[in-house]
Amino acid sequence: MTTLGRRSHFGNTFDAGIWPRGTGCTGDGAMSVAGHDLRTLAAEFGTPLFVLDHDDLIERCGEWESAFASVTDSCDIYYAGKAFLCGAVAQWINAEGLGLDVCTGGELAVALRSGFPADRMTFHGNNKSVGELRTALNSGVGKIIVDSFEEIERVAGIAAEIGVRPKIMIRLTLGVRARTHDAIATAHEDQKFGFSVADGSAGRAVEEILHRPDLHLVGVHTHIGSQIFGAEGFMLSADRAVNFLGDVQRAHGIALGELNLGGGAGIAYTADENPLPVSKLAGELVAAVTSAANRENIPMPRLAVEPGRALIGPSTLTLYEVGTVKPVTVRDAGGSFTRTYVSVDGGMSDNMRPALYGATCTSALVSRPTNAPDIMCRLVGKHCEAGDILIRDLMLPGDVQAGDLVAVAATGAYNRSMASNYNLVPRPAVVAVARDLAPRLIIRRETLDDLVSTDMTLTSECEVSDGSAVRWSSGAGPS
Secondary structure, rough: OOOOOOHHHHHHHOOOOOOOOOEEEOOOOOEEEEEEEEEHHOOOHHOOOOEEEEHHHHHHHHHHHHHHHOOOOOEEEEEOOOOOOOOHHHHHHOOOOOOEEEEOOOHHHHHHHHOOOOOEEEEEEOOOOOOHHHHHHHHOOOEEEOOOHHHHHHHHHHHHHHHHOOOOEEEEOOOOOOOOHHHHHOOEEEEEEEEEOOOHHHHHHHHHHHHHOOOEEEEOOOOEOOOOOOHHHHHHHHHHHHHHHHHHHHHHHOOOOEEEEOOOOOOOOOOOOOOOOOOHHHHHHHHHHHHHHHOOOOOEEEEEEOOOOOHHHEEEEEEEEEEEEEEEEEEEEEEEEEEEEEEEOOOOOOHHHHHOOOOOEEEEEOOEEOOOOOOEEEEEOOOOOOOOOEEEEEEEOOOOOOOEEEEEOOOOOOHHHHOOOEEEEHOOOOEEOOOOOOOOOEEEEOOOHHHHHHOOOOOOOEEEEOEEEEOOOOOOOOO
């Protein structure tokens, strides 16, 4: 894309399937999403800013529903709220007819506050508190995914106390090591989630629940990890889960009717990544479960899947303002070269993924066209941490300067949801955009007042001991 002979820096990347589907170019060479100029959004809402393409999200929800509906009439789609959840997203997911997977009391509270039907939720988590479980059962959450023997006892006790019989699913650990980073692989044996099938824990969990009259065991759940591109791990997990269902039927004479295969489908963060089309994933998963059910001579279970990243991830970008551009001479055995550090007004506090598990991203200058040749850059944040690196090596125009806007693609999943206040930096706002509609702020930017509102600063009644150490008085602290 060119403007008066100059090119848009993102012109060769935003068609690669990594930017929101509504990404486009303004008449003067800047990036837009759903027809909204990113410069205008930055001016109105500030930076850093998460920009969510509403229509992109809704289209992806429909694609997942259609893909599974085309191969089975017995599958439920649950949005994995841990990827990113706020009231507006919960309402949109509800309107599309999807279920919702929550894994903490906070996620449950947001969902309930938004009006999401509790009976279309599943409640995950490896260490749910008594308070969280009580809220879930009082609210009528559809299914509790139990993860430990302690939790079975807790749920049964609360159910008896309040007079309900919740539907229970057992999370299985199936010994499947997904082809992904260890930090987001969750079905191999040596990790915190689930009951192991191999060591007999899963079988004992079934027996424990069946002996609890206050619990209604309806099925099993498995999740092998996140950011997975091939179908092999999903199919192996499905096969082993159905084998377990067969073992349960043979041992106890009951057919557990539900199998939740979790989520984990990957997305493209860079142009060389190729996500598995959902139509292919749906076909292969249903075929694998059907074949295994026939082999085990059990009824075909009702399926469920839990896409999170695959729905929200590509629909969102993060918009930053450049503050500092610093060329650095790097010397090594082969000589020396210049790397240009481009510092933006966010960083690891709004995108922890690169520092946490080496995630890669795509970025571009989005506020103006340029003829400047690209140079090797390192996109870094503003935090007091050498590891605050958003993109280790990327090409940006050689005239990149303070005040420019750069965007990082595919930041909808596990960015705002894992955001922190490191260095006491307020967390960014999230704005939703759609064609022919005004932008809608769905999470406001935190303020400095927000940050200090929980700080219980000592009062003037402090005591000083030994002339140096500040202590507090014996009275009550500030309220």
